[in-house]
Amino acid sequence: GAVVSQHPSRVICKSGTSVKIECRSLDFQATTMFWYRQFPKQSLMLMATSNEGSKATYEQGVEKDKFLINHASLTLSTLTVTSAHPEDSSFYICSANTGGGQPQHFGDGTRLSIL
């Protein structure tokens, strides 16, 4: 149980392209989903918290116009990296849980490479 699916797993595209990443909870309803960015050999850096039906809460230093988050249903959240540039290249990973104080279950992550 508690499976989170994330797509695509790998994206390679040209600078200026917008990239959409999907995160789905397959067998549970996730009121809240979380988006992280992870640099090589570093910890998970929270970008934003996505709540179904409301605006996402962004962490300090994360541009909300650059990283658009939509959480349209209890099983789907999307992250769109708009006009991506090489410095946006990273490993993006989502997670979801069923409520406060419950384990977070992670997707497989998306490796984004901007040329």
Add this chain to the structure above:
Amino acid sequence: GENVEQHPSTLSVQEGDSAVIKCTYSDSASNYFPWYKQELGKRPQLIIDIRSNVGEKKDQRIAVTLNKTAKHFSLHITETQPEDSAVYFCAATSSFRDNYGQNFVFGPGTRLSVLP
């Protein structure tokens, strides 16, 4: 806000030996402490967790201990095997916090290498 520190950053042990990773947290309101294992290029996977109403939890070769007074919790892996090699992250959160715009706070990670 919550701050989680984790030590050591790297740890090498011989196969069969034990490994211990320690985390400290700052917010006394935190009451849930999970541990995640992340292999290279893969998702973090929950391996064990503990809540503040217990002091120790064990699952086969893995155990976690919690000292609320000192605000630290530790992961213990016994009889280590090469497949235990990975990065391990601790985290802390409050059941009252994490669905109100704030998340688990993760430690910086420990790279464990089990040498055959």
